[in-house]
Amino acid sequence: MAEINVTPFVDVMLVLLIIFMVTAPLLASGVPVDLPDSRANPIDQQPDQVTISIDPTGTIFIGNERVETGGLPDALAAIDRGQAGNEPVIVLRGDRTLQYARVMAVMGELNRAGFSSISLVTNSSQSAP
Template structure:
């Protein structure tokens, strides 16, 4: 007789794994990630000024610290993939700690083109007081090139 029962009426152990619940869970996770991925916002929206300048050579193994100022005048620190909003007084302390640990770390400023020049200069002065030897300014390449 065929089937899970033998002649004595006992069941044979079933050697199949039911993967349907696993597939259901994976499809739900796929839908969740597809919905949330576009909502993640990386970085800060800054409209950089355009200039024709050569890129700065930085060592490959050192991530630069990028300090951004957006249109509203808020400050952000980006180190690697991590971007966080900071207050002006905390900015000096955090950048100073990073530069004190690794003095060769390059510090770059991303200032929105609509931010007042005085605010960018004040930011550079704050960075200089926190121990940064030189500050680089970021820009976009000119469109006419």
């Protein structure tokens, strides 16, 4: 009588599940940014959100694509706006070592391009400032 032993199959599937659970958060953001800490409540991710990252050197990335110096207005104009009245949420990730003026300059360009829904991403913190 031939029987299929499923124990090795289950073991392999559990190992693959653990590997994917560990690597999935690393794939979500390809630009290495040391985020500041905050006690803000987490927000839900949306499928049509656009991630803009500013690395420690001040280089701007839209998604994983580097934006050339002075090319942010053109890059923002190329973003798909979707349906009327349903613009994408902009998620801004800025390194903690950046000057405030650099982040505000990017936010000013976002506002100038017509994006009014901007979320700032931080790490969660347990202690009050």
